[in-house]
Amino acid sequence: xxxxxxxxxxxxxxxxxxxxxQHMLDKGAxxxxxLKPVKQMNQHICTFALYSHDMTRQxxxxxxxxxxxxxFLQCAVYDSDDSSARLIGVEYIVSDKIFxxxxxxxxxxxxxxxxEIKSGLLVNPRVPEMVxxxxxxxxxxxxxxxxxxWQTDRxxxxxxxxxxxxxxxxxxNMGMVNPDLIVKRxxxxxxxxxxxxxARIEIPEPEWINPQADYWKQHGVGFFVDIEATEMKKxxxxx
Amino acid sequence: xxxxxxxTHPEIPGEPTQTSTALLEKATAAIQxxxxxxxxxxxxxAFHFYGHDMTRQxxxxxxCGHQNEEFRQCLxxxxxxxxxxxxxxxxxxxxxxxxxxxDEEKRFWHSHEFEVKSGVLFMPGVPGPIQRxxxxxxxxxxxxxxxxWQxxxxxxxxxxxxxxxxxxxxxxxxYQNLARDVERRYNVSFxxxxxxxxxxxxPAHGIHPMANGGGRGxxxxxxxxxxxxxxxxxxxxxxxx
Numbered sequence: 354x355x356x357x358x359x360x361x362x363x364x365x366x367x368x369x370x371x372x373x374x375q376h377m378l379d380k381g382a383x384x385x386x387x388l389k390p391v392k393q394m395n396q397h398i399c400t401f402a403l404y405s406h407d408m409t410r411q412x413x414x415x416x417x418x419x420x421x422x423x424x425f426l427q428c429a430v431y432d433s434d435d436s437s438a439r440l441i442g443v444e445y446i447v448s449d450k451i452f453x454x455x456x457x458x459x460x461x462x463x464x465x466x467x468x469e470i471k472s473g474l475l476v477n478p479r480v481p482e483m484v485x486x487x488x489x490x491x492x493x494x495x496x497x498x499x500x501x502x503w504q505t506d507r508x509x510x511x512x513x514x515x516x517x518x519x520x521x522x523x524x525x526n527m528g529m530v531n532p533d534l535i536v537k538r539x540x541x542x543x544x545x546x547x548x549x550x551x552a553r554i555e556i557p558e559p560e561w562i563n564p565q566a567d568y569w570k571q572h573g574v575g576f577f578v579d580i581e582a583t584e585m586k587k588x589x590x591x592x
Numbered sequence: 593x594x595x596x597x598x599x600t601h602p603e604i605p606g607e608p609t610q611t612s613t614a615l616l617e618k619a620t621a622a623i624q625x626x627x628x629x630x631x632x633x634x635x636x637x638a639f640h641f642y643g644h645d646m647t648r649q650x651x652x653x654x655x656c657g658h659q660n661e662e663f664r665q666c667l668x669x670x671x672x673x674x675x676x677x678x679x680x681x682x683x684x685x686x687x688x689x690x691x692x693x694x695d696e697e698k699r700f701w702h703s704h705e706f707e708v709k710s711g712v713l714f715m716p717g718v719p720g721p722i723q724r725x726x727x728x729x730x731x732x733x734x735x736x737x738x739x740x741w742q743x744x745x746x747x748x749x750x751x752x753x754x755x756x757x758x759x760x761x762x763x764x765x766x767y768q769n770l771a772r773d774v775e776r777r778y779n780v781s782f783x784x785x786x787x788x789x790x791x792x793x794x795p796a797h798g799i800h801p802m803a804n805g806g807g808r809g810x811x812x813x814x815x816x817x818x819x820x821x822x823x824x825x826x827x828x829x830x831x832x833x
Contacts, residue, residue, distance in 0.1 A: 368662030368689060375661055378726045379633040386635045386717045390669045390676035391655050394629055395621035407820040417629050419678070420617060424606025425749075427678040429667050431628045438628040440665040443681060443740055445750045451605055459751055479624050488616055500740055500754050502681060511663075512683050513697050515812060516738050516754040527821060575819035578753055578812050580700060585809025586645040592703075592761035592804040 365439065365510050393419045396488075397434060399538065400475040401530045402499060402519040405575035408527045412506045413538050414499075416444060424448035426495075432505050434478065442516070444499035452496040452563060460565035462576065463496040464521035467559050473549030474522055474530060478542050482552055494559045496566050497521065515578040523567055601671055602748040631657035634726075635672055637774065638713040639766055640680075640737055643756035643810035649767055650744045650757075651774060652737075654682060662686035664733075670743045672716065679750075680739035680757065687795040690734040690803070698802035700810065701734040702759045705794030711785030712760060712771065716778050720788055728792045734803055735759065756810045 396418040404410040415438065416428040426446040431438035452463065469475045470493045477485045499519040503512035522530045535546055569575055585591055636654040641647075653676065656666040664684040669676030690701060707713040708731040715723040737757040741750035760766055775781060801807070 364660075366659050366663040366685075366689070367692075368660035368686065371658055371661045375658065375726075375729075378722070379658065381722055382635070382715060382718055382726070383633040385719075385722075386715065387672070388632065388635055388655060389672055389674050390653070390678070391629055391632050391667065393674050393676075394626060395617040397620070397624040397626060405819060406817045409820055415628070417626060420609055420613070421604055421675060421677070422606040423609050423613060425604050429629065429678065429681075434625060434627055436627040436631050437659070439659070440628070440667070440681060440683075443678060445740070447749070448606065451749065454605065455749070455751075462753075477620060477624065480620050484616070484619060487612065488620075491613070498750065500738070502738055502754075503683075511685065511689060511693065512736060513693075515700075515756075516740075527819070569819050573818060574816045577815045577817045579815055580643075580756055581811050581813055582699075582805070582808040583644050583811045585643070585805070586647055588646050589762065589764040591646060591758070591765070591809075592799075592807060 363508075363510060365505055365508075367510055390419070394429070395419065397478055398428070398475060399434065399478055399542070400469055401522050401534060402501070403522065403528065403530075404501070405518040405520045405569065406577050407575070408520065408569070410506060411530055411534055413534060414441070424451050430499065430501070439503055439505050441503045441505060442499060442501040442519070444497050446492070446495045446497045449494045449496065449559065449563075452566070457565055460563060461568045462518060463498045463566045464519075465559075465562045465566045466495050466497060466521060467493045467562060468524050468528075469522045471550065471553050471556060471558070472522070472524075473546035473553060474535065476542065476544060476546075476549065482549065486556075489553070490556055493556055496563070515580045517578065518576045520567065520569060520575070523570060525570060527569065528567075601677070602743060602746055604677075604748055628657075632667070633657060635716055636666070636713060637672070637716055637778070638707055638759065639770065640739065640757035640759060641765070643758050643805060645809075646758075646765060648744055649770055650679075650739065651770065652680070656684070662689050668737070668739070677741055677743060679741040679743055680737060682735050682737040684730065684733045684735045687732050687734070687797065690800065691797070695802045698800060699806040700756060701736045702804050703761065703794065703799045704733050704735060704759065705731050705799060706761050707759050709786060709789050709792055709794075710760065710763070711782035711789060712766060714778075714780060714785065720785065724789060724792075727789070731792045732795050734795075753812050753814050756812060758804060758810075761804055
């Protein structure tokens with residue numbers, strides 16, 4: 354699936370292909386090391402996200418999810434599901450119970466998940482819908498915080514700039530995902546978001562979605578992170 | 593010199609995973625494809641400190657995969673255990689790739705030469721001669737790290753905004769109690785390993801002056817911005833599907 358790694362003929366990232374020697378070193382390390390945290394990933398979720406500062410920019414995302422307890426999940430996020438996929442960020446997912454305990458300023462950075470699940474945008478590729486249904490009912494009540502560190506959708510060949518805060522699809526104009534993106538995803542997995550939406554009518558709506566989440570809906574603002582030069586608190590000289 | 597926190601591993605609020613949830617996820621783990629994460633082949637242990645505060649230091653367990661010979665992408669955990677918290681990520685690039693970056697961007701990347709040559713960056717479980725074959729390449733690379741979860745200050749959840757992190761660049765920066773703790777747990781000696789790595793060299797063109805913050809500290813700041821598209825009616829009633 355080399356095509357996935359290229360955009361307009363340019364490789365992302367650029368660089369020489371792996372040497373035989375490096376392959377051997379990798380294999381050697383892999384046999385000797387246990388890589389436990391990575392082995393704990395037990396779900397692949399495909400969904401969509403929007404840049405909080407520019408909601409016309411929307412991406413298909415692939416989350417590889419580890420559950421740490423009934424109320425908390427951590428996800429490594431990639432821009433595709435094949436082995437050449439780029440690591441584009443991290444998302445954390447918390448239950449509504451945990452979310453309500455967060456300070457107001459913190460809540461502004463999070464987004465709700467109910468809409469993307471109910472609308473069939475969020476899927477677990479390869480898993481029959483009924484098998485994953487209980488998990489979706491759980492996830493529909495959660496909130497997420499997603500930082501994107503590599504903007505491959507705008508063609509960045511290397512990860513540039515500060516991390517960017519992402520938001521989730523919502524049922525209002527700015528939060529709607531471009532149908533072309535959805536069709537492309539659906540075709541790839543031979544599924545229909547529309548059909549899933551109908552199947553998921555039974556999934557209960559959360560009784561309440563905290564208005565601090567999806568902050569742009571009420572306030573029209575997104576968030577940007579700047580990296581500023583400053584005096585470093587030091588022990589000895591740096592660098 | 594003593595640092596404050598040795599391997600803090602804060603308890604995350606919430607209930608233990610229910611059996612039904614665990615079983616469901618066993619099924620998804622068995623059925624689904626994990627292509628991108630199956631590429632992760634390597635565990636590297638190192639230390640990071642905050643870009644604006646060298647006194648806050650964090651043990652960082654990197655789980656890395658190669659995109660190609662010149663580029664690695666790593667997930668960073670606070671512990672290399674089943675319940676390790678995913679606290680950040682790092683990208684590693686060859687010197688060649690680093691030099692293609694605009695100067696403004698170079699500031700956010702740090703050099704690896706000292707970390708490797710001092711023995712502090714190592715691959716747990718891998719014999720010296722084997723790890724040196726890879727680390728001699730790492731010594732010439734640059735890395736870009738963000739942490740999203742400040743476990744060193746005891747945060748039980750990933751609060752706040754991403755933090756730019758830096759890596760060791762000279763003797764005297766790393767808290768000795770943190771170093772001794774890692775050496776003890778992994779039965780390694782940084783000093784011994786450093787002797788074995790004396791032959792290694794850093795970037796061919798020397799450490800770029802714009803790397804490592806361009807010599808300054810770096811701090812992230814959150815800013816509200818009007819989100820595009822502008823002028824859209826935000827008073828639309830919430831509509832569920």
